[in-house]
Structures are given as C-alpha cells and as structure tokens.
Amino acid sequence: EAQVTQNPRYLITVTGKKLTVTCSQNMNHEYMSWYRQDPGLGLRQIYYSMNVEVTDKGDVPEGYKVSRKEKRNFPLILESPSPNQTSLYFCASSFKGANQPQHFGDGTRLSIL
Amino acid sequence: AQKITQTQPGMFVQEKEAVTLDCTYDTSDQSYGLFWYKQPSSGEMIFLIYQGSYDEQNATEGRYSLNFQKARKSANLVISASQLGDSAMYFCAMIIRGGGSNYKLTFGKGTLLTVNP
Numbered sequence: 001e002a003q004v005t006q007n008p009r010y011l012i013t014v015t016g017k018k019l020t021v022t023c024s025q026n027m028n029h030e031y032m033s034w035y036r037q038d039p040g041l042g043l044r045q046i047y048y049s050m051n052v053e054v055t056d057k058g059d060v061p062e063g064y065k066v067s068r069k070e071k072r073n074f075p076l077i078l079e080s081p082s083p084n085q086t087s088l089y090f091c092a093s094s095f096k097g098a099n100q101p102q103h104f105g106d107g108t109r110l111s112i113l
Numbered sequence: 114a115q116k117i118t119q120t121q122p123g124m125f126v127q128e129k130e131a132v133t134l135d136c137t138y139d140t141s142d143q144s145y146g147l148f149w150y151k152q153p154s155s156g157e158m159i160f161l162i163y164q165g166s167y168d169e170q171n172a173t174e175g176r177y178s179l180n181f182q183k184a185r186k187s188a189n190l191v192i193s194a195s196q197l198g199d200s201a202m203y204f205c206a207m208i209i210r211g212g213g214s215n216y217k218l219t220f221g222k223g224t225l226l227t228v229n230p
Contacts, residue, residue, distance in 0.1 A: 031216055043204075043220045050214045058217060090158060098146045098208040098216055099165050104158035 002027045006091050006105035013081060014113050021076040021108050023091030029103075030096045032074040033058070034066065036087040037107075043090070049074055050096070081112045115140040117205050117221035125227050126195045133180070134190040134224045136205030145209050147188040148218065149179065152202040161203075164188055195228045202226075 004025045013019055025032065033048040035058075045058030049068040063085055065077040074093075078085060088109050092102040116139040126132040138147065149161040164172045164179045172179040180189040192199055202225050206218040 033217070035218075042222050043218070045215075045217045048215050048217065056215065058215070088156065092158075092218075094216065096216070098144075099163065100216070101148060101160040101163055102216070102218060103160065104150075106155075106157045109156070 002103070004091055004093055004103050004105040006089075006108050008108060009106060010109045012111040012113065015082055016080050019078050019081060019110075021078075021089060021091075021110070023074045023076065023093075023105060024072050025074075025091075025093040025103070026072065027093065027103065028071065029093035030071070031100075031102075032068065032091065032093045033102065034064070034074070034076050035090045035092065036060065037090065038087050046076070046089075078110075081110075083112050086110060086112045115142070115145075115207055115209055115219050117207055117219055119203075119205055119221035119224050121224045122222075123225045123227070125229060126192075128197060128228055128230050129194055131191060131193045132195055132226065134192070134203050134205075134226065136188045136190065136221060138186050138188060138205075138207050140186075140207065140209060142209050145207055147179070147181070148206045148208070149177070149188075149190045150204045150206060150220075151199075152204065152223070154201070158204075162190070192226075197228050197230060200226060200228045 034046040035043045047066040049055045091105040094100040094102040147164045151159045202223045205221040
C-alpha cells in the first residue's frame with residue numbers, strides 16, 4: 001500500500017530533550033516536506049527536500065533540523081525542543097511538479113512541557 | 114505573495130444534499146495548481162482533487178467536483194450527495210508552478226463541514 005509513515009503518532013516530552021520524528025514513504029517520491037499545523041495559523045512549511053542530500057528551509061525552520069540520506073526517509077529533528085514547538089506535525093511527499101498532489105502522513109502530535 | 118481565502122469557518126448540510134465550499138485565491142502568477150484536502154477529526158490529511166490553472170475543464174473525482182472560475186480567482190469544492198463520513202475540515206491549497214524547486218502548499222484556514230442525518 002502506497003503511504004507516508006510517521007512515527008511516533010503522539011509524544012509528550014520535556015524541554016531540551018532531543019527528539020526525532022521519522023518519516024518514510026514507499027512511493028519513490030523525490031519531493032518531501034514537513035509542515036506544522038497550529039490553531040489559527042493553519043499549516044506552515046518547516047523544511048523541504050527535492051532529492052537525496054538536497055534540503056532547504058521553509059517558512060518556519062528555526063529550532064528544527066532535517067536530513068535526507070535516503071530517498072524514502074526524511075526525519076525531523078528537534079535538538080532542544082521548547083514549548084512553542086508543541087504542535088501537530090505532518091510529513092508530505094510527492095513527485096516533482098506543482099501539479100502533483102502531496103500525500104501526507106497521519107500526523108505526529110507533539111507536546112513539549 | 115500568494116494567498117488562499119476560505120470565508121466559511123463552518124458549514125452545515127443535510128445528508129444526501131449537495132454542498133459548496135468556497136475558496137478564493139490571490140496570485141499574480143499565471144501558472145499554478147489548486148488542491149483540496151480533507152482532514153477528519155482523526156487528524157490525517159487526505160487529498161481530494163486537483164485543478165491546474167491551464168485546465169479548461171473543471172476537475173471531478175467521484176462525488177467531488179471543483180468549480181473553477183479563473184477570472185474570479187475562485188476554486189470552489191462541490192460535494193454531491195453528502196454522507197455522514199464527509200463531516201470534516203476541508204482545506205483549499207495552492208502551489209505556484211514558477212516557485213523554483215519548492216512545491217510548497219499554501220493553505221487556507223479551512224472550512225469545518227458538518228453533515229446532519
């Protein structure tokens with residue numbers, strides 16, 4: 001089954017404790033992206049990647065890191081999480097092209113205390 | 114900068130009736146793509162339908178159709194024969210084709226649709 005898999009689905013942690021949210025897709029998509037969704041602010045892009053070893057900042061990259069060592073994986077790293085990073089996070093992937101629908105993972109709900 | 118506006122924070126519809134969810138967009142680009150996504154209360158984001166700016170015919174996918182009026186910069190989603198399972202948040206989104214290598218989706222604030230039995 002074609003899908004984007006995020007883990008974990010839910011996480012409650014404390015300020016400063018490094019965490020990684022994994023994202024994996026099995027559709028051979030070149031393009032991958034991370035978004036966060038917050039009430040009143042909608043979905044905002046954090047980072048994106050056009051291909052292996054090619055990543056770039058989105059609109060709200062502060063406090064986050066990403067890597068793309070393999071085509072299928074695009075982990076989101078919070079080196080020192082803070083409460084303002086409490087949010088619902090989505091990983092998305094697609095083929096290259098603005099006419100390609102992005103397929104989303106089921107979301108990761110992070111709470112930073 | 115591009116912008117998506119969804120003016121209906123919430124909509125109600127009776128089961129089996131049709132409903133239209135409004136979306137207007139603002140861009141100076143001629144080449145762009147418009148998408149609708151559904152987000153149920155469980156949280157996942159589900160792709161519904163796509164319309165390209167150069168597509169002459171309105172897109173349709175099963176019970177979903179997109180009423181695309183380019184001159185008015187509107188891309189309304191029409192759901193025919195509503196079902197209880199259609200109750201969800203619906204997002205209109207856009208990608209600018211000339212936006213370099215970043216196919217960033219710009220989302221509207223969403224419309225919460227409730228289907229009543």
